[in-house]
Amino acid sequence: MVWMLPLTIIVFFLIRRLAIKIKSTLFNPLVISTIVLIPILLLTGTSYPDYFHNVRWINDLLPYSVVALAYPLYEMLPQIKSRWKSILFITFIASLSSMISGVCIAFWLGANTEIAASLLPKSVTTAIAVTVAENQGGVPSITALTVILVGILGALFGHQLLNLFKIKSAAARGLAMGSTSHVLGTARCIEVSYHEGAYSSLALVLCGIMTSLTAPFLFPIIVMLHSWL
Incomplete structure (x- = not known):
């Protein structure tokens, strides 16, 4: 399951770069990244608890982003x-x-x-x-x-x-x-x-x-x- 964290980061930054070029409010990186990741998790048989456990440090950064x-x-x-x-x-x-x-x-x-x-x-x-x-x-x-x-x-x-x-x-x-x-x-x-x-x-x-x-x-x-x- 070590691939989950790098995959999430890579998908987000790729979508983020596309969003900068497309410049559309509908092309939101968070939404599009989620849409891309869900089929991958379904195809690999990865449950949400397993996924969340492996990328939990991203969620832990939320309070610090608010302070920033x-x-x-x-x-x-x-x-x-x-x-x-x-x-x-x-x-x-x-x-x-x-x-x-x-x-x-x-x-x-x-x-x-x-x-x-x-x-x-x-x-x-x-x-x-x-x-x-x-x-x-x-x-x-x-x-x-x-x-x-x-x-x-x-x-x-x-x-x-x-x-x-x-x-x-x-x-x-x-x-x-x-x-x-x-x-x-x-x-x-x-x-x-x-x-x-x-x-x-x-x-x-x-x-x-x-x-x-x-x-x-x-x-x-x-x-x-x-x-x-």
Whole structure:
């Protein structure tokens, strides 16, 4: 199974080089690499637990990559200081909207409380989302999958949606992407614009903090209102 790690790295970097040449938001390296790797694992009879065990150090690098996003924040600190009130308000509303929408849609589709709790922190990074969901009685695996899907969708279609609504401000675009599609959306922002990446990094961090602080109070209220309706 020693071939799994080098194969994953080689596939990703090859797809990454192709993505630079193609320059299409739909040709996302993470998505395309996954599409390429799945048939290989199926053909070789490799189970997902075996694959994950052999490439786990890549997953372990995720927290460090999040910390590395602080560098663009440092360079943009003067601009951020001048807008800190607006930034806090925007990320707070974004955090609440994300949690409320996820839970309400889950209940509307007939999901139980466990599934709703799993979808509660869908727009923050995995490490925070899993902990928040577990504390509210959610299923960590469902939360992790939802976070990944939200991030991929944001990275693929976020900028197209922003362009459709003619939102041109780097601050607005970055805050929107970071608030809704966490690390994957932020990575996409950095590719598009350094300023967008900085604001997206800030939104990613702030929404993670706000979600972890407000979720224990917000979720019981939503569940209570749902039981009354």
